[in-house]
Amino acid sequence: MIATDSHETMTDHDPYTTIEESDRAFWGEAVADAIESREPTEPIVIKGGVSPSGVPHIGHLNEIVRGYVVAEVLRDRGHNVRQVFTSDDKDRLRKLPRRLADLDWNVVELGEVDAGALGRNLGKPYTAIPDPFGCCDSYGEHFTTLLARSADLLDIPIDVVSNTDLYADGTFEDITKYILDNQQSAREVLADYQNSVDAAYVPFQAECQSCGMLTDGITDVDPDAGTVSYTCQDVTVGEETIDGCGHEGTVSLREGKLPWRFEWPAQWSVLDVDFEPFGKDHAEGSWPSGVDIAQNVLDVQPPVAMVYEWFTLNGDALSSSAGNVVTAEEVLDLLESEVFRYFFCKDPRKQRDFNVAHIDQLVDEFDRLERVYFDEIEADADERERAEQVYPIAVDEPREGRVRIPYTFAAVLAMTDDPELREEIARREGHIPDDAPAWAVEDALARVEKARTWARRTDNAFNYDLKREELPAVDFDADTAAALDALADFVADGADGEAIQGRIYELADEYDLDVGDFFSAGYRLLFDLDEGPKLGPFLATLDREFVVGRLRRDR
């Protein structure tokens, strides 16, 4: 329509510049600035959305948490913000996922449900497919529920909006009619982005009244009557072609959907969206065409945009089909939700690996952020500014006096199941201040279980495998053996951890052993390793009979 202007307007809507062109230290502030400069009406609407195609993983959470970050910045500035999450559940099921999950996050293989029954639903809207678990009204509702629960787990309030409902309740009706009334202009605009758009293209997919599939075989449109006629023809989804049933019929504008390229800008219009983050896969396809359609077909202003890079998981692409996924529920077994939220506060423009093996580093980073925020450690001005802006978003109610036990040390504490002993060791090692309030101690110790889960799941160096059943193969010289016997006698007489620790040093001296070698002998006996937790206190946590027998190499 205004071809000469299109380049210029696209530059204004380059989704990368929202953050790039700002001098803000924190991207959330940059985006908030861009939104405010539009002087939006309240409430400011922030949207995200995904198709409920299967088990939601941390990549999908970008659509919720990135928006939440900006929402919180705006709320802090006094704005009323509504965060909407559209479940794009009117989309076609294109492919069966390899794994599904029930509402309690128990993952099951496709083979464990009726895959054949599911497979007969390819090409139908997610909400028109029975829930394979039988607990929700549809396949779509099932996985939308899991998406909503993911948000709940992170304490992020969102309004979940079903796209299916928007069609069914008529919300989309006017705009659908408008697009069909203006098919010519719709085609011309979209044709710049999709080669397949020709004179016969109709921006509507009808839901076949006979087989339920969404078909592109539109034969006639009567905008005034509000009806679309179709022939149910074959549909290509991914690699496969699904046979249409050939049924000919006529449906209302509520019985079908707009193609995605139109549906997205239509959502902006009917939901009055002011900001939407999206993955880089949209940055050069859907987004520019969406902007063009919004401006030149629908005559609405596109929202402020932001591109986020995709996460990888343990170095590889997140992939439902390859099974390389991790859910919010699983992540929260390993770390606190505020740490996970912090992960999403990091620069969205960088590809980021969520690496379970290195989770301790992510947690350390968060702990440092917290200490910088509370001025407990020195930091330069940039880091302080970042902490001031980011920390209150990651943490709901910043509370002074909070205590954090270093993550790897929390893993060390997991060597004992005794909560009092955990606390005692943490205090002794200086990780819990004497004047720490009870709530802070309790919160701090809660990390121990998460770190234990991490150590076990990754089977790393912190996963103490006490060789309780069987004496590891050891071969000590006479002096070491004698010193171990003496230590056994000392333990047998009853001694606390610090006393045992001290005795180890004394015995090393008495028997002219290298202290390090003597400690290693102890770790060798217990773990078949050369290193381990502080030995004296650790021996004190175990039952005396076992320790004495083991030190004497009897059992």
Added chain:
RNA sequence: GGGCCGGUAGCUCAGUCAGGCAGAGCGUCUGGCUUUUAACCAGACGGUCAUGGGUUCAAUUCCCAUCCGGCCCGCCA
């Protein structure tokens, strides 16, 4: 093939917008704490800022090319 995003210490990451001595944490090493043992304290080591050119008094930063990782340019979302 064309376009776009990213690449900074062994690891995890700031810094690049607006050119001005290359940064933090962790790890490693050394020393200290009248007991080095995954705690604590001090210090050190550690960099071709992916590579090669260009502009500049000065380039991690700006420009060009290349490499690597990824996305888009079919359909679909």
